Amino acid sequence: MFDKILIANRGEIALRIERACKELGIATVAVHSTADADAMHVRLADESVCIGGPPAKDSYLNIPQIVSACEITGADAVHPGYGFLAENARFAEILEEHEITFIGPSAEHVRLMGNKIEAKETAKTLGLPLVPGSEGSITNLEQAKKIAADIGYPILVKAAAGGGGRGMKVAHVEEELDAALATARIEAKTAFADDTVYLEKYLAHPRHIEVQVLGDGEGNAIHLGERDCSIQRRHQKLWEEAPSPALNDGERAKIGETVAKAMRELRYRGVGTVEFLYEGGEFYFIEMNTRLQVEHTVTEMITGIDLVIEQIRIAAGAPLTLKQGDIRFNGHAIECRINAEDPRTFRPSPGKITHFHPPGGLGVRVDSGAYAGYTIPPYYDSLIGKLIVHARTRNECLMRLKRALGEFVVDGIDTTIPLFKALIAEPDIADGQYDIHWLENYLA
Numbered sequence: 458m459f460d461k462i463l464i465a466n467r468g469e470i471a472l473r474i475e476r477a478c479k480e481l482g483i484a485t486v487a488v489h490s491t492a493d494a495d496a497m498h499v500r501l502a503d504e505s506v507c508i509g510g511p512p513a514k515d516s517y518l519n520i521p522q523i524v525s526a527c528e529i530t531g532a533d534a535v536h537p538g539y540g541f542l543a544e545n546a547r548f549a550e551i552l553e554e555h556e557i558t559f560i561g562p563s564a565e566h567v568r569l570m571g572n573k574i575e576a577k578e579t580a581k582t583l584g585l586p587l588v589p590g591s592e593g594s595i596t597n598l599e600q601a602k603k604i605a606a607d608i609g610y611p612i613l614v615k616a617a618a619g620g621g622g623r624g625m626k627v628a629h630v631e632e633e634l635d636a637a638l639a640t641a642r643i644e645a646k647t648a649f650a651d652d653t654v655y656l657e658k659y660l661a662h663p664r665h666i667e668v669q670v671l672g673d674g675e676g677n678a679i680h681l682g683e684r685d686c687s688i689q690r691r692h693q694k695l696w697e698e699a700p701s702p703a704l705n706d707g708e709r710a711k712i713g714e715t716v717a718k719a720m721r722e723l724r725y726r727g728v729g730t731v732e733f734l735y736e737g738g739e740f741y742f743i744e745m746n747t748r749l750q751v752e753h754t755v756t757e758m759i760t761g762i763d764l765v766i767e768q769i770r771i772a773a774g775a776p777l778t779l780k781q782g783d784i785r786f787n788g789h790a791i792e793c794r795i796n797a798e799d800p801r802t803f804r805p806s807p808g809k810i811t812h813f814h815p816p817g818g819l820g821v822r823v824d825s826g827a828y829a830g831y832t833i834p835p836y837y838d839s840l841i842g843k844l845i846v847h848a849r850t851r852n853e854c855l856m857r858l859k860r861a862l863g864e865f866v867v868d869g870i871d872t873t874i875p876l877f878k879a880l881i882a883e884p885d886i887a888d889g890q891y892d893i894h895w896l897e898n899y900l901a
């Protein structure tokens with residue numbers, strides 16, 4: 458087992474990882490930018506190293522500085538969290554070259570799933586259901602027109618190096634295809650320095666359902682159920698829940714086992730999330746994330762499994778002791794992302810928190826590094842905490858969530874808390890009847 462883990466991240470996830478390390482008796486090193494000197498994750502760590510100025514490129518994305526912090530402190534492993542370098546294959550390789558363990562999958566699997574065309578090809582060979590689309594990349598308009606005619610419009614043009622919704626363009630009829638291809642290519646070239654694009658049938662009203670997996674790299678893998686992440690705005694998730702209100706137990710077991718089998722064949726190591734669109738009772742693979750996700754918490758609440766502890770144990774070479782038969786799904790959990798944003802315009806609202814009173818009570822969890830007197834810096838994403846609520850049924854969970862939101866005090870900045878109070882009162886939300894467009898339609 459590791460003696461000391463460096464956490465190459467900040468905010469709530471850095472704190473979350475520190476908690477798992479402390480429970481395992483592992484020393485922790487926090488790295489921080491000059492803007493995060495007063496952050497909670499720095500205070501709670503055993504050691505801390507300032508690695509640069511506020512811009513992420515000078516600090517949390519600064520690989521030489523992070524490797525130096527490992528050398529200085531003698532950290533023998535790095536946990537990347539999510540975002541920043543969590544899915545940077547080169548970072549994983551550099552750490553391995555320095556004989557420092559990257560707590561995550563192999564660099565090969567990170568790279569594989571980072572290319573959405575290769576990810577789809579791999580998913581196909583592993584037996585996962587796909588969205589009908591092009592076999593590989595699109596090189597010319599004639600080829601695109603033929604494939605699109607075979608699939609049927611509307612068609613979605615996607616960037617191979619994309620993901621998270623970046624570099625996607627819809628063509629509703631053939632006349633729009635040329636422009637959609639050109640625009641997607643230019644966006645991809647600008648955003649990812651790679652203009653490779655591919656085509657898929659555009660699903661108009663899907664839900665976003667993702668399956669949590671855990672593998673030990675030796676051919677053992679289990680699934681930990683699914684999460685419904687359809688409540689999102691401009692590809693930023695706001696409300697996630699487990700289990701999905703749209704699935705019955707048969708569908709849940711089927712997709713879960715299909716994914717677990719695929720991860721066994723892939724010999725996947727660590728935690729991973731396989732993303733699907735769900736429409737008309739069918740699942741369609743879209744991409745795989747090789748990192749711990751923000752919303753891993755709702756899975757923890759219904760299974761009782763600490764996913765970060767499992768990640769660390771697996772990275773340290775322990776075999777997967779959990780068997781699929783051991784996994785029990787109890788109750789329902791919902792996570793609301795508390796962002797420092799105006800709840801109507803979503804304009805960022807950094808600044809000093811004058812009062813911070815998180816809710817408590819049975820089945821209420823708040824993962825946050827915020828505290829009264831802390832100043833939310835303007836340099837990073839706006840997530841300041843997560844309110845996670847668990848109860849035996851979805852209705853009880855909604856009642857508890859409403860009560861917890863009523864208790865939650867964050868003064869001095871705007872937050873998304875009022876948005877969730879409004880959502881809870883919506884019949885579609887109460888009934889779990891929503892797709893990926895629901896929130897944007899509601900806000901419009």
Ligand code: MV4
Pocket residue numbers: 588613620621622623657658659660661663664665686687689692732734743744893
């Ligand atoms: C799609 C789609 C509809 N049809 N693919 C967006 C980010 C990335 N995960 C893939 N995404 C989508 N791919 C096909 N063939 C709609 C989306 C999409 C979306 C997916 C999940 C959650 C939120 C979304 C918001 C807009 C579009």
